Amino acid sequence: QEERLRKVEKLAAAGQLAASLAHEINNPLAAVTNALYILQNYSELPEETNSLVNTAASEIARVSRIVKQSLSYYRVDRSPKEVDLAQILEESLRIFEEKFRKSDLQVRARIRPHITILGFGDEIRQAIDNLLLNAVEATPKGGRLAVSLRWSRDRKDESQPGIARLTIADTGLGISREQRSRLFEPFFTTKAEKGNGLGLWVVRGIVTKHEGSIRIWSSTRESCRGTAVSILWPLQQKGAAAVAQPVNVVAHGK
């Protein structure tokens, strides 16, 4: 118990540190990005210099992505709005269409319309994007994704507004037992240079902020490989619409 508490504190501190670092780094980063952009479009550079500039630009872009990911959901200056989960999910799937096609993935989506929760649409969008990206990256060409958004009743109390459940399942390589316990740690990745290990950490931060929870099922068995990740939001009654109540506390990790 105590050890868990220490871990919570440690990760919360890490989150806050990341957020303030990201904030401080953003401006100089933008300046460097702009300078490199100008250099890239400056035609009189010798060949070798050009390739160095390109390398610098792509590495700076990588740093930018990391900074953006860790900063984006740590904003306290806004109030939550009613957002339509189905709409956000559909938007996200549309943007991913090109990626799905490139990886030759068969994607089936079952989306129940008009499930609204009170929250931050762009953050939820980012959480969904991160999960979709992980599914795509884990699944070899020709694989399948099943995406769903459902609503279900609270089995113990039928008078409750129920639970929204968003699931992204893939037929990818699965998650090993050793990896499982570390998935939500910041910077934990099995993708070496291609990953930054912030995806699930950010997802958890966003979901926790919206009072939801995450479940992961996975198998690395040859016969039935794959991973399913669900986000669950308990809904709350509010007028005619069932909405989930977010909290304003930001907690990172578990």
Ligand code: ADP
């Ligand atoms: P990154 O994608 O940059 O590696 P994430 O935090 O998004 O960072 O994911 C952490 C790790 O969790 C991944 O490196 C991968 O090992 C594992 N993982 C996440 N989603 C999946 C998935 N759908 N299938 C298999 N492994 C996954």
Ligand code: MG
């Ligand atoms: Mg990821």
